[in-house]
Amino acid sequence: MSTPGISVLEGKYMVTMDLFPQESKEFNQVYQFYEYLKEGRFTTTKCKDCGFEPFPPRILCPNCYSNNMEWIDWPTEGTVIDVTEEVVGVPLGFGKPPLVHALVDLGGKTTFFVRIINCKESELKPGDKVKLAVFDIDSVPQESGREVVNIPRVFYAFEPVK
């Protein structure tokens, strides 16, 4: 597949044009987050020394500066605090308008501003329950020696509990 006007791009993957991060262990030290996501688990890292649970997951505790981190499960269901619906300006790759976001209280752990999928316009209201929704995204053609291996990927949004 060639890109009009850019003749050298035939068949090439450009990380700078990718919506999503690299999830493989060769490129990401929190790759387990994505592995757990494939099992339907929503996780983060907890510091074994001070007990802090930062999100996003990381390899250094920003509270006590230890690197003694372990993976823990977080709730996969939350409560909607409020909702926005983007009618104009939805970026490429996020479907047709409206793009729905909600401020979600994730079981008291934190408040996330997340994308809501499988949700009709005006459907979601404050107080509604939403749950983790994991979906496949484009794989990455990653060089492995002389071979190119397709690395499957997933990502998450939330969806209404029906």
Add this chain to the structure above:
Amino acid sequence: MERNVCVIAGGMSKWGVRDGSQRDLFQEAAKACYDDNPHLNPKDIDGLLVASAYTERTSYQTHLAPLVAEYVGVKPRSVCARVELLCASGSSAIILAFALIKSGQADVVMVAGGEKLYTPQKWEVFYSELASVDHDWDGTQGLGLPPPVFAMVAKQHMKRYGTKKEHLAAVSVKNRRNSSKNPKAQFQTPVTMEEVMNGRMIVPPLTLYDCCPITDGAAALVLAVEEKARTMTDKPLVYVRGTGQASVNNMSANMPNWTTWEALKIAAKEAYRKAKVEPKDIDLAMTHDCFTISEIIEMEDLGFCEKGDGGPFVADGQNDLGGKVPTNTDGGLLGCGHPFGGTGIRQAIEVTRQLRGDAIQQVPGVSIGLTHNLSGFIAAHTVLIYGKEVA
């Protein structure tokens, strides 16, 4: 001996959807800056800081400062580097230029900032904006372009403090009226309350006129140590009195409060302390009205009115010409547009003109002016205070 730092020249290109490249816009800004002060010899500029956020993304150009130096005819020898803090890139560069001059590492520094954001297909800038937030965690939720974030801020502020859509609209009407007097602004026409209230929906409750546009443009400012500044201009000197910059979170999950911006309060407190002033001493302000709700919250968190009273404060004309603290007298982001690296410099230019007494819409009796930017997912705040006298 104390080294005081003064602004001695400033100018900007025409802002808008521009017919030109990034380097064209920097040259236009430099020309306007040189024309602002014929006593300044650009050969006397010893340092250059360039502010640009999307230079690699939309102009495919890194190592920008030497390129700009070559194009605008300066030969830096004290500093030559680029500064990036997205929407606050320009103000960040001014803070660093101030610090370099104050410390004796530089004497005369040009700060030039700007962006060429429009590419031949407009989807590309929307797509590139996914890099403006934490790309891996918030960008992946489609939160690059900021309207959903500020729509949520507006909804929460309305719920908590009773702020109304009419209050938001008052900000837009004021800033568009101001930009209609500014020939460099993106929008040259005022809008009525009725037009704003019936604007095209973007993310409820925000309509078209609640949102600043995407803009091409550049601006340039020259700062100098006071003893040299006195020989380089015949206009009144404008002093940088104090600065503050703070960040308490980046990703949305770590936002401590959606309606009170903690980092803004910290940055403002720091700037007020260094400038030896209080909110009541500020005669005019250029605040980051990327959205109408932003200016309302900024009036509160900068201390110009009580928390929660920002809506009635703006609707009552308290931050309009003739009010308590005239704000965004050149049109702000809503009227001038917002080429990220250029905005803080554009604000500094307007404050400089107001303090010198040669602004287009001159506010009488101005002696202290403030600029403010927020950047990213409301993740950092930058405040500078300027004055006719040193702190």
